[in-house]
Amino acid sequence: MTDDTHRSVSIERTSSGHYTATNPRGGTISFGSSGTAEFTPVELLLAAIGGCTSIDADVATSRHTEPDGFTVTVSGTKVNDEQGQHLTDLAVTFHVTFPEGEEGDRARAILPRAVKNSHDRYCTVSRTVEIGTPVTSTIAE
Template sequence: MTESERSVRIERVGAGRYVAHNPDGATLPIGGDGFSPVELLLAAIGSCTAIDTDVATTRRTEPDSFTITVSGDKVSDRESGNRMENLAVTFAVRFPEGEAGDAARAMLPRTVALSHDKLCTVSRTVERGTPVRTIIE
């Protein structure tokens, strides 16, 4: 087993508005006109498997279209707290006609399953229920 730390820094830029920064210098607005934290969670789940799947299938051919929709129900519960339930990742991927497209279509279910079962750190972490600790400096 190998471990490799990952991190982001989140900075408040206004009332209800934040910017996430990664170590490479990329930024992402959160709140206000940006993504909500729940939307970021859904995007992380979907994009993790999307990237794994895209890398594998585009070795055969470029897709005509490649869209992932991630949905779920936000539950507010006084006893057990807020959470997301019924998470679903739906792939709508179209490949061109022909031998290369057929090969990409044939491998799509296998690559999606492999990402979900082994490769996607995000959804695997959510499914395992990894504890989150908070620290105040």
């Protein structure tokens, strides 16, 4: 029996300040330090927060109709205080439009509930950030 609750990625250094993360299915994403076009780890976190709820909202609403536009912005403020560096004021803003008509009306009506349910219960990423969980860093022998 496999453990379908376990999640992991591996990260490989490709050059100074540049890395590639690989998931168990073989998907990859490159990232690096600021100053390059690559996403930084903080930007990946923001994308994960917004992406998680985007998927939930999209699945719920697109059952009724395809959106005319679907853009999500995620922002936060990086601070360095007595707790060290971290983000504050995280905000996820949906900019979604649907076509006119009955199907679009249903999708518009569902969107607020889908976003709320994702935020409150289903989005593992934002739930983990809000609840907080210890992160353990070790060095393999």
